[in-house]
Amino acid sequence: MSQVVRFDYWLDPAFNRIISAAPGVTLQTCAREGADRAAWEALAQAQVLQITAAKDELPRRWFVSAELLARCPKLLAVSSSGSGCDTIDIEACTRAGVVVMNQAGGNADSVAELALGLMLAVLRRIPESDALLRSNQRSFSREDLMGHELRGRTLGIVGVGETGRRTAALGxxxxxxxxxxxxxxxxxxxxxxxxxxxxxxxxxxxxxxxxLHCPRNASTLGLMNAAAFAAMKPGSIFVSTARGGIHDENALHAAIASGHLKGAGLDVWDQEPPPASHALLRLPNVVATFHTAGVTHEARRNNATLAAIQILQLLSDGERPERLVNPDVWPRARERIAAALGH
Known part of the structure; x- marks a missing residue:
């Protein structure tokens, strides 16, 4: 029997349904808090760990680090719930011969749609209008809320993977x-x-x-810093549905507060959710969401299905995963999988 382990964060039921129906595979769900001994025992026997891609949903001790891998000698693969791998040390997995899989493209439509929604919300000043209409203030005109159209503007996409491609099509x-x-x-x-x-x-x-639609890694952390925001066209807007840490929040606040940038649409933050006192949340021309770009019923179901199918293909046939994040690992990983599962 092969064992798949996951923690008790929210995951679309399609994952449990597909994995549980597969012959020769068991699924164990571990508590994130309160039952560490049982979780470590399960991980020590696991061939696959299904893990959330959201860094603030999981206690740090369950992140896939070199230390965790050392305690999990049977682990063959780690599967991220989304396209990101913020909870996984990819280099440590490669050194250990452990496959890292993600679900790149599974939520691309959802993320691209929210990116366009944020653009519209900022340029058309939708939240400002909504807030004024809900307030007691009535000394304003429609022209006080005049915004701008998307048509005729230039959209710059940083990172043109599956989500970037779909954002380009919508643009x-x-x-x-x-x-x-x-x-x-x-x-x-x-x-x-x-x-x-x-x-x-x-x-x-x-x-x-x-x-922004690029991954968070060593080459993109801090990519959008004070110099980058200063280089942007005066009156332009910034949107990120990528990952927190790629843009410098303090530098972005300064660029908007000074009037250099017209506004921003932000779905991702250094801390998620950001504190209510966050300086960016006090700016009326910043539209904020809580890392929900890929959180639709359709996207979550699609990602869960893709993850389950990819895991079962690896366990049943030893197939090279379609969404393999660390391809350099494959020759060694293939030998480990063959030795462990008899492929």
Missing amino acids: RAFGMQVLGVDPALDDAEMSARGAQSVSLDELLRRSDIVS
Whole structure:
């Protein structure tokens, strides 16, 4: 029997249903708090760990670190619930011969839709209008809430993976010119994904809207700092549905408060949820959401289904995962999987 372990964070029921129905596979759900001994015992016997991608949903001791891997010698694979791997030390997994899988693209439609929603909310000043209508103040005119259209503007996308590709398509549907930067794509592939390939400097200089869709890693942490915001076009807006830490929150606040940027739409934060006293939440031209870009019924069901199917393919056939995050691990991981499961 192969054992899959997960913790008791919310996961669409499709995951449990698919894994539990598979012959030769058991599923154990462990408590995040209050039963550590039982959780460690389960992890020590597990072949696969299904883990949340959200860093603030899980106590740090359950993050996939070198220390955890040392206590889990039978572990063959770690599966993220989303496209991000903030709770997984990918390099440590590679050194240990452990496969890391994600669900890249599973929630791309949901994230792209919210990114466009944030753009509209900021430019059309939707939250400001809503707040005024709910207040006792009535000394304002429609012109006091005048905003801007998306059509004719330039959208700059940082990271043109599956979500970036879908955001580009929505941007074009609204009549925007789309620029893109992604070190993994050449000019031809960027064009095929609906964006004109440019450097980051050019994207910041030309874009009316800069939207982040890149992963959080060593090369992107702090990417949008004070210098980057200063390089953005005066009066432009910033949107992120990527990950907290890629943009500097203090630098962004300064850029908006000074009037250099018109506003921002933020779904991701250094701390999630951010404290109510956060300086960015006090700005009327910042539209804030709680890392919900990929949290729709459709996206959660899709990601859970993709994760379960990918796990079962690995356990039953030893197939190379379609969404393998650390491809360098595969030769060694394949040998470990064959030895453990007889493939």
